[in-house]
Amino acid sequence: MADRAYSGDKAHRLCRKRGIRLVVPPERDHRRPRSYDRGLYRRRNVIERLVGRLKRSRRIATRFEKRACHYAAMVTIACIMEWL
Numbered sequence: 001m002a003d004r005a006y007s008g009d010k011a012h013r014l015c016r017k018r019g020i021r022l023v024v025p026p027e028r029d030h031r032r033p034r035s036y037d038r039g040l041y042r043r044r045n046v047i048e049r050l051v052g053r054l055k056r057s058r059r060i061a062t063r064f065e066k067r068a069c070h071y072a073a074m075v076t077i078a079c080i081m082e083w084l
Contacts, residue, residue, distance in 0.1 A: 054078045 015022055023041045055061040057078045065071040 050082075053082055057081075 012022060012024075023037060023044050025041060054075065057074070059065065059074050060071075060078055063071060065074055
């Protein structure tokens with residue numbers, strides 16, 4: 001899914017061509033406003049806030065772990081700590 005940074009016509013066409021679902025609110029001054037799913041846009045925002053909270057962990061933010069399985073384990077631990 002793409003967000004507000006991809007609201008231009010050229011980026012919109014490129015994302016559509018690659019099969020990326022856009023969840024972009026229309027710009028107020030856009031010639032042809034596009035429709036978008038408000039519920040999906042709000043859920044995307046929840047994920048972005050979670051990623052921001054997880055990046056408080058330095059090991060996750062700097063990708064300290066070299067192996068993908070170790071990095072995934074650190075993300076899991078950070079999620080558990082956030083949940084607790």
